Amino acid sequence: MMTPVSLSSLLQRAQLRVALVALLAVGAVLTLASVAYLRSTTLRNLELVGRSIAYSAEAAVVFRDADASLELLHQIVEREGLSAARIVLGGGQTLATYRRARPPGWQLQLSERLFAIGARSVIEVEGRSLAQVEVEGDGTVFLSLLGWCMAGVALGMLLTALGIRLVSRRLEHSIVAPLRALSAHTRAVREQRAYARRLPPAAVSEIDALSADFNALLAEVQAHEAELLRHQEALRTDNDSLSFQAQHDALTGACSRAYFEECLADAVTRAGQRGGRVGLLFIDADKFKRVNDEHGHEIGDRLLCVLAERLRAGVRESDLVGRLGGDEFVVLIDPLRHAEDAQRVAEQVQQSVRQGRVQLASGEELRPGISVGVAIYPDDGADADALLRYADVEMYRHKLRQRGNDPARV
Structure with a gap:
């Protein structure tokens, strides 16, 4: 898998490559042009020097004066900075030759192999060729020129690299930095889900x-x-509303029959697992049918709401009040520490219901009353259905005992 490279690094590398290639090309062209120009100039100079030697050496050649010829070559070679010069007679015999003394080394060998250049001039007397002058230029001049050119190219490369570094920083500020900000912003939006964030304007x-x-x-x-x-x-609200409607009675706000039976079964199961008790109150409104017949169903519904509200006020927050239907209510007492606590809760519920009368629009007052049946798990039943049946029977027994004792009670 290829390792990703930063955009800043790519820009620097691309700029450096382009600049170096351009600099090397320009340096090579300038170097070749300089060498060619220097070679042409040197060749013309050697030809002039050769003709000068030929003119000066006419007498020495005519008289075959080797010493005078050598002295002449020595002066001109040293003065003009030549590598060597010699005078060759017409028969191929060398009259005089002089080579400038230079320390041996690779520079001298390289210059003689690569940059050797020479010129020839003829010594004529009265139209007759007597000898030939051969001069050799100093190739180290070309080697020195090449070295200076290479040094100039290297210096140019160094300055170019520094310039590219400065330009790259400007590019990084104008291009790479906004892209990095965009990347960081995108990452922050993705990780934090901050869709409200916005990118600032960019210069590019x-x-x-x-x-x-x-x-x-x-x-x-x-x-x-x-x-x-x-x-x-909206779905959550609808779900909560549907859940509440499914678990509660629409009229009184008490728990629905299905939900109450489910909670009762769960409480019995937990009590059976831990060896505890559960209390159940089965409640019925006294003479509720007479209220409906004499005052109408609207008053009856109002009475049921008052009963549910007072039942909830008479029990603990952990206890559950439900409506089985009609005027039948139930209370789940969980947890129940002692069996006698259930009877005490039943008495509290009765007192809470009798706390006040219900005022009618006609000015008549009704005093609510209830009959309560108590069942305790596991004493009175092994499951939820058994407890409901037992508490229902106890409620009717209580209602029979209360019947006739107080005719004004609802």
Whole structure:
């Protein structure tokens, strides 16, 4: 798998490669042009020097004066900085030769192999060729020129690298930095789900357009998220409402029969597992049918609501009040530490129901009354159905005992 490279590094490498290639090409062209120009100039100079030697050496050649010829060559070679010079007679015999003394080394060998250049001039007397002058230029001049050119190219490369470094920093500030900010912003939005964040404008038009598109995308995502949240909240509200409606009686707000039976069964199961007790109160409104017949169902419904409210006020928050239907209510006492506590709760419930009368619109007052049957798990039943049946029977026994004792009771 290829390791990713930063954009800043790619820009620096690309700029450096382009600059180095251009610099090397320009340096090579300039070096070749300089060498060619120097070679042409040197050749012309050697030809002039050769003709000068030929003119000066005419007398020495005519008289075959080797010493005078050598002295002449020595002076001119040293003065002109030549490598060597010699005078060759017409028959191929060398009259005089002089080579400038230089320390041996690789520079001398390299210059003689690569940059050897010479010129020839003819010594004529009265139109007759007597000898030939051969001169050799100093190739180290070319080698020195090449060295200076290479040094100039190296210096140019160094200065170019420094310039590219400065330019790259400017590019990083104008291009790489906004892209890094975009990447960091995208990562933060993804990790924190902060769709409300926005990118600032960028100096580069393309990056600014990219930032604008990204901000527009964030705005759409934010709008969709808000819409999803609204739908989710609506669904949650509807679900809570449906759950409440499924678990509670629509009229009184007490628990529904199905939900109460489910809670009672769970409480019995837990009590059986830990060896505890559960209390159950079965409650019926006294003479509720007479209220409906004499005052109407609206007053009867109001009375049921008052009973449910007073039942909830007479028990603990941990206890559960439910309505089985009609005027039948139930109370789940969980937990129940002692069996006698259930009877005490039943008495509290009766007192809570009798606390006050119900005022009717006609000015008549009703005094609510209830009959309560008590069942305790596991004493009075091994499961929820058995407890309900036992508490129902106890409630009717209580109602029979109360019947006739107080005719004004509802």
